[in-house]
Amino acid sequence: MPLPFLSPSDSVEASRSYVLVTGASMGIGEAFARAFARMGRNLVLVARSAALLQALGEELRRKHGIDVHVCVEDLSEPESPGRIYAFCASRQVEVELLVNCAGVSCAGDFDHLPLQRLHEIVMVNMVALANLTRLFACDMVQRKRGGVINVASLGGIQAVPGLGLYSATKSFVITLSEALHIELKEKGVAVVALCPGFIDTGFFSHSGHNAAALRLPVYGIDLVIKAALRGLKQNRMRVFPTALDKLLVFSQRMVTRQTAIRLAGFFAAVKRSH
Ligand SMILES: NC(=O)c1ccc[n+]([C@@H]2O[C@H](COP(=O)([O-])OP(=O)(O)OC[C@H]3O[C@@H](n4cnc5c(N)ncnc54)[C@H](OP(=O)(O)O)[C@@H]3O)[C@@H](O)[C@H]2O)c1
Numbered sequence: 698m699p700l701p702f703l704s705p706s707d708s709v710e711a712s713r714s715y716v717l718v719t720g721a722s723m724g725i726g727e728a729f730a731r732a733f734a735r736m737g738r739n740l741v742l743v744a745r746s747a748a749l750l751q752a753l754g755e756e757l758r759r760k761h762g763i764d765v766h767v768c769v770e771d772l773s774e775p776e777s778p779g780r781i782y783a784f785c786a787s788r789q790v791e792v793e794l795l796v797n798c799a800g801v802s803c804a805g806d807f808d809h810l811p812l813q814r815l816h817e818i819v820m821v822n823m824v825a826l827a828n829l830t831r832l833f834a835c836d837m838v839q840r841k842r843g844g845v846i847n848v849a850s851l852g853g854i855q856a857v858p859g860l861g862l863y864s865a866t867k868s869f870v871i872t873l874s875e876a877l878h879i880e881l882k883e884k885g886v887a888v889v890a891l892c893p894g895f896i897d898t899g900f901f902s903h904s905g906h907n908a909a910a911l912r913l914p915v916y917g918i919d920l921v922i923k924a925a926l927r928g929l930k931q932n933r934m935r936v937f938p939t940a941l942d943k944l945l946v947f948s949q950r951m952v953t954r955q956t957a958i959r960l961a962g963f964f965a966a967v968k969r970s971h
Contacts, residue, residue, distance in 0.1 A: 720799030724898035859967025
């Protein structure tokens with residue numbers, strides 16, 4: 698399967714070929730943007746934080762001589778995926794690789810979750826991701842070339858008490874990506890579900906989750922990016938970045954579903970309301 702965006706030296710019509718990264722303003726999304734910039738890939742950066750995206754875009758243009766478009770959007774708004782697609786179309790941007798990285802969570806018991814936060818989590822983690830995948834995958838299928846990295850989570854493999862809605866949205870991402878991996882493979886498009894464990898970003902403070910309480914190691918971002926690119930190159934369906942992630946997934950076969958879920962809650966150590 699042709700995945701030309703993974704090689705810096707190929708001769709795709711590089712001027713029109715872009716990698717679109719959502720959640721590019723910080724954390725894992727920013728690291729994806731930096732990695733593709735180093736490979737000489739043009740970028741479309743999407744998130745809400747305009748100043749952060751502009752600064753990143755300027756830096757990457759200057760350092761790597763690539764073209765970078767900044768598209769400031771709130772993915773919790775139902776029309777935002779359509780606007781992002783129109784933004785790209787109006788600039789003759791061909792999205793060859795879509796990285797759906799934007800994601801939000803809210804730590805705590807489900808009965809304490811504010812309704813507005815519930816909507817935001819569902820819209821960003823599931824609706825926008827599915828909608829963007831559909832919009833851009835249609836063009837990739839026509840070109841018989843392209844890829845999608847959907848950032849899920851180890852927390853999507855089983856339920857996580859204290860992170861119930863978040864883990865449910867990540868299960869959705871994994872299930873959708875698995876189906877699309879099979880459906881789109883024969884049409885020339887690679888789809889990967891990236892399932893990291895705990896990664897050192899601002900994610901925990903943004904979601905009110907005390908990172909100091911976690912009962913599993915917190916890894917650096919670089920290994921996630923490397924594993925994702927390797928997984929895409931090998932056209933893997935799911936990518937678990939560390940040996941510990943793989944061990945945790947495998948060990949679920951040895952215990953009951955209830956035990957796996959209780960253990961996930963223990964490792965995540967979310968402060969519960971009683
Ligand atoms: N860190 C971890 O331990 C971990 C583990 C497994 C999976 N993940 C997943 O990895 C992805 C990236 O997380 P991260 O750790 O890099 O977290 P992060 O540092 O909090 O970054 C989240 C990104 O999502 C963007 N975003 C949030 N709400 C948005 C909205 N309404 N519209 C547009 N963009 C929005 C943010 O940008 P703005 O605020 O500028 O909009 C930011 O760029 C998420 O999908 C997360 O679920 C993280």
